[in-house]
Amino acid sequence: MTESGFDIAGLEAGHRPVSEFRYEKRPVVRGYNDRTLYVNVGNGRIAEKPVSADMRAKFTGGKGYGLRLLWDAVNPSTKWDDPENEINIAMGPVCGNTNYPGSGKSLVVSISPTTGIPIDCNVGGYFGPFLKFAGFDALEVQGKADRDVIVFIDGDDGVVSIFEAPGEAVDSHVLAEQMVAMFSRDEKDRQHISSVSAGTGAEHALIGCLNFSFYDKRRKVARLKQAGRGGIGTVFRDKKIKALVVRYSGLDVSSNNPADLAGLQETGLKLHREIVTLDDQQCRMREIGTAHLTEIMDEYDLLPTRNYKFGSSPDSPGLDSHAFSAMVTHGLPDGCWYGCTMACAKAADGFELATGPYRGHKVTVDGPEYETVAGCGSNIGVYDPRVVMELNFYCDTYGLDTISFGTSTAFVMECWEKGVLDSTRTGGLEMTWGNGPAVLELLHRIGRGEGFGLVAGLGVRGMKKYFAEHYGADPKLLQDIGCECKGLEYSQYVSKESLAQQGGYSMALKGPQHDEAWLIFMDMVNNRIPTFEDKAEALYYFPMFRTWFGLQGLCKLPWNDIEPADNASTDEPAKVPEHVENYLAIYKAITGNDLDRDGLIRQSARVYNFQKVFCIRMGKGRRIDDWPPYRMMGPVTVEEYESRADRYDKQLKEQVGIDPSGMGTPGKVAALRAYREDRYEKLLDAVYKRKGWTREGVPTVETLHDLGIDYPEVLEVVKPLLE
């Protein structure tokens, strides 16, 4: 046994080499390597690929590179578990600089098990930046191994190896520690190791996530950030990959070799100072991260409660950010990449687990973030922060997405409430609102691949089909209350009172995640985008602007979770104009290339439209696929309507032009629904038009030509739909 507590020599004795590849180490030039790494875990092939000038010009980096490589790897009939499906991790030119907060993100793409189309995740941790400085702008992992393997990229020595690894753990909190112990040369070297892993839950559920590690020197623990959405962890374990590991020990301010270091430092320092000065008066990210949002969302009736039926609860104070603040360790530099003074990656140390295979262990829990508090808290009626913490921990280590697990469990609970499920169908689990022990047991059954855990692990779309086929449940009801679109579970905001956000969610290319647009305050609270055209403009600009983070390897949070003191007095405060200027400045400082606001949007629009066509190529991405379940648009049930009767009655009277007095609630529900669904149709028309798409949601040849992505293989996908 070593100091780490693991028998590393014993684990290593079980390794069997599969293949090895040596490459020439070269410095990064102005943010780019101009080569990518291809690894096939099925046949052991490892190779480097040059990045063409066209690829760099059109796809920029990050998600653009990941999608371009994925397109070339798959065909229209590829399923998530076919060997040709890939997991691609790419960074972008800005990624890895240590000066501008939020610059350490990796973008992961794959064909999703739950949607069947490309999924993309933006994730922190050290893997992406280290991979870039090891010499590659992207890693492309293809094939399926017969036995569990580890891929090790030694960026210090210029060697990539694949080896069978039968003895290592699967659950991420153990595996990440084993990787640090195995590959670091000494204690100082631990911070130079980062791994990507999933967990036992990802072997049994379609909602698997990836964990990207970052070694915390002060806590002396390998911490984890998640590429959560869309089941990439499931693809990872299906390929029998235990871990992707990278080592890079040469990090300094010149690793990214920027064109203008002084300029980069100036802009970075400006934002550092803004964060240090203003954060405690704004979002308290340095204190408690995104969990500060819970009480705000509850106050505005936006906190999903009982499967998005309601937007607030009298019990919500139990999940107040101060409850979690009391559990996390303070005063540490909690960035998930160097130089992020926003430091939102909070962690509770010494948390004693009460259930499951690690019961009694004292662990470090990364989080919880707001999405986890809402998904594994209010949305399932759980208001005990310790239960949320425990769910957070086990979701992470089992490699499961807390958002999809939360939304799926909320659906299970409502199905229980409506009599679709009972204890004979759940294997004895009483899936009532707020039953924390039952939810934890459900999670452990997913981890073990057992009984009802396998059903819940299908995610909402899979369960809808299963409950209709096996239990004779009403498909229309399941469609109304099952909160997924395109097969992806919704993230954690109630969108009923914001038409723009309904569109922001369900028109999002990968499925309903708010990373394309979060317009609720702009639309619902401040009424700044009243017309369909206004909403369409917002649903054009913000998805394009936010796509840019994914092309560069940036985090969205330092864009608008901190704002300059005078932001409110600018022309367009929602855009945070000064921070947009910062981005143009750091892009130029790193790449040496000029970029203006239009150019930024254009970089994004190319990749966004390419992804849209990719979705169509894989069989989704048209108008019918952009339609939300009615639960996300308005009150499905009498109970929901009556909980906000004053609001809805007023809307019937003032907006719909119907006098609700004397009407029964079912009639009012139906009248409001007809009105809202009609408005949603009009919104689709307006947004598609603004994006340069047909009424069916297909990019036109002119749009693709204008963006310079009218490649023959792209036109081949859209042309039959344009005739």
Next chain:
Amino acid sequence: MPSVKRLASDSSKCIGCGACMTACSTLFFKVDDPARSCISVTPSDSGSKITVCDQTCRLCVAECPVQALTVSSQGVVMLDRKLCVGCLACVAVCPIGAIRHYPGSANPFKCIACGACARKCPTGAIGIVVEERS
């Protein structure tokens, strides 16, 4: 009981000659440049304002993500440039601007209480002190 070695200053004695900045920047950067001096003297209403690390608040030590900033046995906050990744978070959190940065250089710099400046001060406005701390 831990001690703190630091550069103490008395601005009422400062005549603003800049000899301290010359001494510091010449010693560490081999140039005579106030922008590269760990101690900074600027004009103020009452004569001169002397800015230099007091070695005690240690916000920078807490902020450093790589523990490149540590406290020595003499109580001096030291930067290990081999560990520093140049993020400049320390520069941003310093409440008095005593961790400094020269544009385009890889690492920030700060006073390590070496006393070179004090030896050149013609009026005794600055001097090294060692204080016992509880």
